[in-house]
Amino acid sequence: MEASAGLVAGSHNRNELVVIRRDGESGPKPLKHLSGQICQICGDDIGLTVDGELFVACNECAFPICRTCYEYERMEGNQVCPQCKTRFKRLKGCARVAGDEEEDGIDDLEHEFSFAGRDKQDMQYMAESMLQGHMSYGRGTDLDMPHVVHTMPQVPLLTNGQMVDDIPPEQHALVPSFMGAGGGGGGKRIHPLPFTDPSLPVQPRSMDPSKDLAAYGYGSVAWKERMENWKQKQEKFHSMRNDSGGKDWDNDGDGPDLPLMDEARQPLSRKLPLPSSQVNPYRMIIIIRLVVVGFFFHYRVTHPVSDAFALWLISVICEIWFAMSWILDQFPKWLPIERETYLDRLSLRYEKEGQPSQLASVDLFVSTVDPLKEPPLVTANTVLSILAVDYPVDKVSCYVSDDGAAMLTFEALSETSEFAKKWVPFCKKFNIEPRAPEWYFQQKIDYLKDKVMPSFVKERRAMKREYEEFKVRINALVAKAQKVPEEGWTMQDGTPWPGNNVRDHPGMIQVFLGQSGGHDTDGNELPRLVYVSREKRPGFNHHKKAGAMNALVRVSAVLTNAPYLLNLDCDHYINNSKALREAMCFMMDPLLGKRVCYVQFPQRFDGIDRHDRYANRNTVFFDINMKGLDGIQGPIYVGTGCVFRRQAFYGFDAPKAKKPPTRTCNCWPKWCCCCCCPGRKKKKSTKAKQEKKKTSRRGDSGAPVFALEGIEEGIEGMENQKLSMVPETKLEKKFGQSPVFVASTLLENGGTLKSATPASLLKEAIHVISCGYEDKTDWGKEVGWIYGSVTEDILTGFKMHCHGWRSIYCVPPRPAFKGSAPLNLSDRLHQVLRWALGSVEIFLSRHCPLWYGYGGGLKWLERLSYINATVYPLTSIPLLAYCTLPAVCLLTGKFITPELSNVASLWFLSLFICIFATSILEMRWSGIGLDDWWRNEQFWVIGGVSSHLFAVFQGLLKVLAGIDTNFTVTSKAGDDGEFSELYTFKWTTLLIPPTTLLVINLIGVVAGISNAINNGYESWGPLFGRLFFAFWVIVHLYPFLKGLVGKHNRTPTIIIVWSILLASIFSLLWVRIDPFLPKDDGPVLEECGLDCN
Secondary structure, eight states: OOGGGOEEEEETTTTEEEEEOSSSSSOOEEGGGSSSSBOTTTOOBOOBOTTSSBOOSOTTTOOOOOHHHHHHHHHHSOSBOTTTOOBOOOOTTOOOOTTOOOOTTOOOGGGTTOOTTGGGOHHHHHHHGGGTTSOOSSOOOGGGOOOOOOOOOOOOBTTTTOOBTTBOGGGOOBOOTTOOTTSTTOOOOOSOOOOSOTTSOOOOOOOOTTSOGGGGTTTOHHHHHHHHHHHHHHHHHHHHHHHTTTOOSSOOSOSSOOOOSSGGGSOSEEEEEOOHHHHHHHHHHHHHHHHHHHHHHHHHHHSOOGGGHHHHHHHHHHHHHHHHHHHHHHGGGSSOEEEEEOHHHHHHHHOOTTSOOOOOOEEEEEEESOTTTSOHHHHHHHHHHHHTOSSOGGGEEEEEEETTOOHHHHHHHHHHHHHHHHHHHHHHHHTOSOOOHHHHHHOOSOTTTTOOOTTHHHHHHHHHHHHHHHHHHHHHHHHHTTSOOTTOOBOTTSOBOTTSSTTSBOEEEEEEEOSSSOBOTTSOBOOEEEEEEOOBOTTOOOOHHHHHHHHHHHHHHHHTOOSEEEEEETTOEESSTTHHHHHHHHHTOTTTGGGEEEEEOOOEEESOOTTOTTOOSOHHIIIIIHHHHHTTTOOOOOSSSEEEEGGGGGTOOOOOBOOOOOOOOOSSOHHHHHHHOHHHHHHHHHHHHHHHHOOOOOOOOOSOOOSGGGTTOOBOOSOOOOGGGSOHHHHHHHHOSOHHHHHHTTOTTOOOOTTOOHHHHHHHHHHHTSTTTTTTSSBTTTBSSOOSSSOHHHHHHHHHHHTTOEEEEOOOSSOSEEEEOOOSHHHHHHHHHHHHHHHHHHHTSTTOTTTSOTTTTOOHHHHHHHHHHHHGGGGHHHHHHHHHHHHHHHHHSOOSSOOOOHHHHHHHHHHHHHHHHHHHHHHHHHOOOHHHHHHHHHHHHHHHTTHHHHHHHHHHIIIIIOOOOOOOOOOOOOSSSTTGGGGOOOOOGGGHHHHHHHHHHHHHHHHHHHHHHHHOGGGHHHHHHHHHHHHHHHHHTHHHHHHHHTTTTOOOHHHHHHHHHHHHHHHHHHHHHOTTSOOOOSOOOOOOSOOOO
């Protein structure tokens, strides 16, 4: 991946591929003409031999082939020259393969048996064998299919070749996989090492006669003592585990700390159940509230209001729906937990001094669409925080998806890459937080705290000047982009910008920072930065953000193929530079990581006013609901700030955990057990049949780790399925027609293919982002982000949980990510409308949690949470009706309940006490404040009677009538002043229903009080219940009322006119119809008892 290659643009369907230089030295050139003498197989340079001469693979015809393709053809191909069909001879420096003859004049004994490391690269070679000897757009025939040559593997070390205390690597004991109980050595088989062919001989090790035999690991006293100590500790651990029944809340196996030998081998994370003094009262009050709700509804149903039967019936139906909604929301919070990570243990385990870092690679995705609505400066800050993250630079790759193909985004990213060469070394030198310059320089703190270097003040001032100049350049680009030229945008070399037509343009890839050219001002390497804009053509469904994210999955798999992914919105920057390490404490934990599909971080926001008028922080959801879900099967995916396991995107099932052996009595005969427990055997057989039906459809799980902590890991691993057993057509139908990408899916531990060249990888990357690549594949159905909803995040996480994966909720002390939230009322309502519309689409689709995913790995409490996440917009209909009832009661003088008796008053009072007690206990164990809880309650009503209501009708129109409704991209925070956008008013029809509710309830309050004044003292008693009902609605809508009034207490005229008009029509119709008052057929004549004569 070369940073100097320029912008690569092309279309696979049109067979177009050009490279546009950034410096303007040359115009567009075909990719195959980038170098002089090239390989005819892969298109890379031929290269030179070890003697400095031109490399010649075939001495007969001198067919131009590079050394990489030559070695690949000899080891994995048919070993003949493609032109003259002469068998390749072994050249100096190359390993011997099967079929080589003894050749005179070649004295190359040091490479004679060059098979080292082959046991760890079996999946690498099997994946590369799918490339059919070359990477091209066309599909090879069966004759070109290379066959894997199995060579003798090196015997691995039990300790993975690393130093263990005082035992050097050359003294580690060797345990071949075929040494069983009946082996000649008579030794006990400690752990089965997965060699494919046990008949292969062990590669001999050379021995020095002057050394003792124990120096080679045979009969080493130190090793025997260490093994005995380890066995004793394991036996002790298993006895403790059996005494406790081996049970855990969620059977994750991440409960108590294991008695391992040193800190580097201890778990990287720990689950912290909440104190029983906080959780047990909370659970008790939930049970009591359920009982009270049952008695409450018994009273409500058995005591109808005869003179206002319609009001009573509507209120009872609404209350029953609210109770069901509460149950769906409450019970997934039954097992709240917290988690703790150990970053020092992560470093001890994977970052040993003097050795390369063993931390896993991470590909980071940033998505943006419209640079005019999502400012380029905001995106630039997000990218800069990624490039400066506290993680090995060779393990980090940042991909920016520009789904609007805007030249403004491209040029802003180019400026960002140049500024990063100064910003990144400054961040790492002084260890500053956060590493987004806009937010770092805005901090109102003592920036000299904990900074002892005398040069810090000088360099900080210089860096702030550099950033101000960088902002000026970015703002100049934004100002220039306001007016598009008639002929379209052109690049520096005069080439027209390929994305001038947003709806019809080729795919584009630009590597800004790569393996060459990506160094900062101090000469240190920078993380990779890649610009990606997928191809778009008329007539194709591009699936909005979900399609763009799937394109990034494929591009990153071709270019870097990191085993883990992190996706961020363009306005969410990394606030904690150790966020990736926090996630790796779960992903790379040998006890827990294999079953984790993603680690979700909470969303935190900057720039919100102190009162959080519209509940932008969403604290109740992130600090209560998500912690409750973490105790079951994990939190739901919320769209950003989430680290994924790449393999979980490919539709594979989660690995199964070994259950501890149950305690059974062996003293009874077998026939007795069969008679006593006839159902157990049947249950086992049924489960076995289900396991046979469920196939994981995945390859081998990669190179194992032969360390002591992996022996009792408790993971069976993915099903071992050989490549030859997987039909190529099946893989192509699932993943698409790219042999490079299909091969990368088999590499669970990531890594690119060694036989690939940068030029061929860029060519294949253009292929996988073509607009027709996903046709007739499983993309969007079972693979990648799932299509079918504008909230693709919930649907994608739901599918992963149905495959048996679990997720983790990580809440570090310093927030991992921060973003900007919509400040004004209109943008906030549109954001909530988009979320609710996506939930309605899921509810009306085949992926509805009510009927999808049974028989999989989804737990029932987790299913309740997903049901609640999809049906909550439907609550808007009963909520709107319930908020209208107070005005109706005040205007008619009727009420939804009869006159309360003492027993009825007791149930009403008990219900209110339980509601408040539940909320208080939730605030107690979660740590949120009363203000956050009350703002959440208020906005639940505001959003329910506006955005959720519109989402229900728009969802029905979209699914039933096929009328698609486009959502508005939420505008990001501006820079005109602090909270200036909070008072910005934008007209939207979402404002009409809550405004109407406010007006009619205020009219009802005035009418009710006037009626009580006219009717005397006795009418005040029944009035208080109706007034309390109306004030409940008005108080919940108070933030909405303040949003309407605005900063200068001016309400827009159109809002007033619409609301008064609707309220007047409603009032006049009510006076005319008046259905709840008894109708008189005529005057009632009675004898008064007086003699009028």
